[in-house]
Structures are given as C-alpha cells and as structure tokens.
Amino acid sequence: xxxxxxxxxxxxxxxxxxxxxxxxxxxxxxxxxxxxxxxxxxxxxxxxxxxxxxxxxxxxxxxxxxxxxxxxxxxxxxxxxxxxxxxxxxxxxxxxxxxxxxxxxxxxxxxxxxxxxxxxxxxxxxxxxxxxxxxxxxxxxxxxxxxxxxxxxxxxxxxxxxxxxxxxxxxxxxxxxxxxxxxxxxxxxxxxxxxxxxxxxxxxxxxxxxxxxxxxxxxxxxxxxxxxxxxxxxxxxxxxxxxxxxxxxxxxxxxxxxxxxxxxxxxxxxxxxxxxxxxxxxxxxxxxxxxxxxxxxxxxxxxxxxxxxxxxxxxxxxxxxx
Numbered sequence: 001x002x003x004x005x006x007x008x009x010x011x012x013x014x015x016x017x018x019x020x021x022x023x024x025x026x027x028x029x030x031x032x033x034x035x036x037x038x039x040x041x042x043x044x045x046x047x048x049x050x051x052x053x054x055x056x057x058x059x060x061x062x063x064x065x066x067x068x069x070x071x072x073x074x075x076x077x078x079x080x081x082x083x084x085x086x087x088x089x090x091x092x093x094x095x096x097x098x099x100x101x102x103x104x105x106x107x108x109x110x111x112x113x114x115x116x117x118x119x120x121x122x123x124x125x126x127x128x129x130x131x132x133x134x135x136x137x138x139x140x141x142x143x144x145x146x147x148x149x150x151x152x153x154x155x156x157x158x159x160x161x162x163x164x165x166x167x168x169x170x171x172x173x174x175x176x177x178x179x180x181x182x183x184x185x186x187x188x189x190x191x192x193x194x195x196x197x198x199x200x201x202x203x204x205x206x207x208x209x210x211x212x213x214x215x216x217x218x219x220x221x222x223x224x225x226x227x228x229x230x231x232x233x234x235x236x237x238x239x240x241x242x243x244x245x246x247x248x249x250x251x252x253x254x255x256x257x258x259x260x261x262x263x264x265x266x267x268x269x270x271x272x273x274x275x276x277x278x279x280x281x282x283x284x285x286x287x288x289x290x291x292x293x294x295x296x297x298x299x300x301x302x303x304x305x306x307x308x309x310x311x312x313x314x315x316x317x318x319x320x321x322x
Contacts (some may be wrong), residue, residue, distance in 0.1 A: 022248075026274050074178060086169050087166060091107060106164055108271070140295070140297035144271045174263060180255075187252045251263065
C-alpha cells in the first residue's frame with residue numbers, strides 16, 4: 001500500500017512540475033511571434049527539431065544505448081509523433097481563428113476527453129472524483145481566460161471544430177504516453193523519437209499547406225526563417241531544450257506513475273502558473289473572476305487527492321487490451 005502511495009505522490013509532483021515548466025513556453029512563444037514575426041507553424045517545426053536534436057546529442061555523449069531502445073515499437077511511436085504534430089497544428093489554427101482565450105478553454109477540454117478516453121481505451125476507472133474534478137477544472141480554466149466575456153466568443157464553426165479537436169488530440173497524447181509507459185519504453189528516448197517524427201509531419205504541414213493553414217510558411221524557403229537573427233535563433237533553441245524538453249519530459253514521466261486522465265487533469269493548472277508569471281513579467285493583474293477560476297482549478301487537483309474508501313467507480317472499467 002505504501003509503495004502505491006509513493007508512486008502517486010511522485011506522479012503528482014512530476015505533473016505539477018510539468019505544468020509549471022510548460023507555462024513558461026507561452027512567454028517564449030509570445031516574444032518570438034511578436035518581436036520576430038515568426039510564423040507559428042514554423043516556430044513549432046524548429047521547436048520540435050531542436051528538442052529532438054538536443055536529446056539525441058545528450059544521449060550520444062552520456063548514454064548511446066538509450067538511442068536504440070525503441071525496436072519493435074515503430075507503429076506506436078509513429079502514431080504518437082503524428083498525434084503530437086496534429087495537436088500543435090490544431091492548437092495554432094485554433095489560436096488563429098478563435099484568439100488565445102477561447103483557444104485555451106477549448107484546448108483544456110482535453111481534461112474531459114482524457115477521462116472518457118482513458119476509460120474506453122486504457123480501462124481506467126471512471127470515478128465520481130474524476131467527474132467532479134473534470135467539471136471544476138474546466139470551469140476554472142474558463143474563468144481564468146475570461147470566457148464569461150461575450151467578446152471572446154465571436155468564433156466560427158471551423159474555429160470551434162479546430163479548438164475541440166485540439167482538446168481531443170491533447171487527450172490522445174496523454175493516452176499514448178500512458179500506453180508507451182506500460183510497454184516499458186524509456187521516457188526520454190520516447191520523447192526524442194516522437195519529437196523527431198512530429199518534426200517530419202510539421203515540415204510537411206508547412207511545405208504542403210498551400211496557404212490553407214494559418215501560421216504555416218508562405219513558401220518552403222520561409223521555413224528557414226530568413227528574417228531571424230542570432231538572438232532569435234538562440235531564444236528558439238532555449239525554448240526547445242528548456243521549457244519544451246523539460247516540460248514534456250516531466251509530463252511523460254508522470255504518466256508512468258498516474259493514469260492518463262489524472263495526469264491531464266493536474267496539468268490544467270498550467271494557465272494559473274502562466275497568469276502568475278505574466279503578472280510578474282508584464283504586470284497583468286488577476287480580476288476577481290480569474291482568481292475564482294484559479295481557486296477552482298487548484299481545488300480540482302485537491303479533489304483528486306482526497307482519500308476515499310476504495311476507488312468508487314461510477315462506471316465499471318473496461319477490460320484493457322492485451
């Protein structure tokens with residue numbers, strides 16, 4: 001019993017750390033897109049390239065054996081990389097069509113999708129605690145990004161579909177991460193491979209967008225960001241091998257200790273961290289409504305920590321596929 005509690009405590013700590021580190025990515029991305037006019041999908045491409053390359057070089061120097069620890073899992077990892085690439089593309093499209101606030105609300109619908117898909121695909125229990133925490137976290141995210149303001153909801157059907165799809169693919173990322181951990185794949189090796197695969201897909205999104213994907217390169221030559229300078233490249237590399245690599249690494253590590261649905265729910269606290277950082281860096285103040293949203297999100301995480309008698313499944317778990 002004690003070992004199981006230790007595993008959960010470690011998982012919660014890793015997921016919290018992931019949310020904190022990932023909250024820094026918005027600061028980097030905001031600066032790169034505003035100061036250097038870097039197209040969003042071009043940024044996503046180089047972010048994935050540098051993340052994979054950074055891990056590869058680290059393994060090459062410290063432990064080359066980790067580079068080859070993926071044999072027999074090509075299909076799973078290719079699908080995993082595709083899910084990561086599509087999530088990044090959909091997120092970018094959602095931001096472009098809906099604005100950052102609405103896009104954030106829609107993306108964090110992943111909390112609900114993760115609970116449902118974790119039950120359907122991985123056989124995770126669908127408990128009352130999870131349902132309550134999901135509702136609380138979604139409501140809290142909506143309040144933090146000021147979703148009660150009708151001005152932020154002037155969206156179109158395509159934008160709504162892209163935002164909801166981003167939430168689904170974020171949940172799928174959690175599901176596939178949990179599946180990879182159950183197969184005993186090394187967290188960091190998996191991360192290197194899926195980011196490398198995602199970069200290939202993201203490159204194709206940029207090359208073959210034909211002007212239909214907002215944020216993609218206008219021409220193949222634009223992928224190499226000819227307008228960027230050394231400082232811009234340094235910031236982009238720092239984003240990749242800093243917040244991106246560490247944040248996603250901690251998230252995938254958390255999936256080794258917690259169910260995908262619980263991990264995803266914990267990371268919904270990320271907007272709170274982002275808002276706090278924005279306050280110190282940009283002087284952005286929390287409104288009373290946003291403070292209420294932050295309290296809801298943190299309370300949702302506390303709900304998951306409440307000890308009950310047994311797991312009290314609301315719906316019986318599906319049998320896991322073998």
